[in-house]
Amino acid sequence: MTNRWRVLQLADSAFPTGGFSHSSGLEAAAQQGEVSDAPALRTFIEGVLWQAGHGALPFLRAAYAPGAEPTKLDAVCEAFLSNHVANRTSRTQGRTLVATTARIFPDEELQRLHAAIRARTLVAHYAPMFGFTLRVLEVPLEQTQELFLHLALRGVASAAVRLGLLGPHEAQRLQHELAGVQSTILERCSSLSLNELAQPAPLIDLFGATHDRLYSRLFQS
Template identity: 30%
Template structure:
């Protein structure tokens, strides 16, 4: 039953708003940084490396924080994460998805006290970034850190492949074949970054950051970012 719930939470139809964002893929294609499938593969690998080097350390730290140091340490983690969200459109997307995710989990698990997370962030005047509330919510309903990490990587890869398909850069069959092939790198990525803490977080894909910044310069956009 728990596995079925996990499948539901990673379903692309879950309305967190991730479908509205390409996280730099659209601008990378528009400005010629990605021109063929080989370059798309390189982009996807760089994107996943950025995910595990930046997001995973914060996810790990959020998951491991225990009482009684919970509130003080979590405040440090949340402040540091917000400071490292350097691209305005990505910062905005993170908060929008964080609010949507928390709203959904409050609906799915009314007995888990998810509203306490919302209240704490409001009291501390901290933004509800998706990565942070994603981990805190799933920890409350007893998913393991391994579940949380794998689920996040799956969603990150799925959304990028879906964006490439909707942009018309690759076809649906090609896209899903590519997604299937990339699952082989998950284990190595998790092994490399699965135990790091937020003080070790790094942004490793500078061209990706650049393409995200220039998204606003696209004349006609399919995605918000």
């Protein structure tokens, strides 16, 4: 299987990684009246994408470095994600990603990652595990970073549809319109190191932290 087909398979909404269980804090922000119209929704989604650029792409890049160690990157991500909801979400998605890919792709390194998670020697945060997993699958770093941003956008756009904030066609149009933003983020953030990790949209992080206190919840975060 070529890298191109692997990327298409990983980008498919049928690939079971559990991303659709999360709204990236959108559900909490909407219930608190912070996302009440289309411009506010677009601003929120752009914030999510910039969070991914500054707070996740450095982990992907670090995972591709020679001699990169999953346990060390995992520990950095554990310290970086101080928001308990974001931390929990990252761990859930990271474990699901590794478990799924280990079952689908017959690779010994994926099996070792999965075994380390089951042995609890890895917390398995999403961004570092995404980097290591796609490196094992021989997907080039640039494509890995593109895929990560694509999944981040698709996930929050899908959550917006299920929350009734916009319709399916509007979500697809918004995703198309934000392609330029994704390209800008990739250009500015693809070469960032772990020393440059940041949370450029702190309000989104704060909204997400209140998720567990919502009266009713459709998503896990």
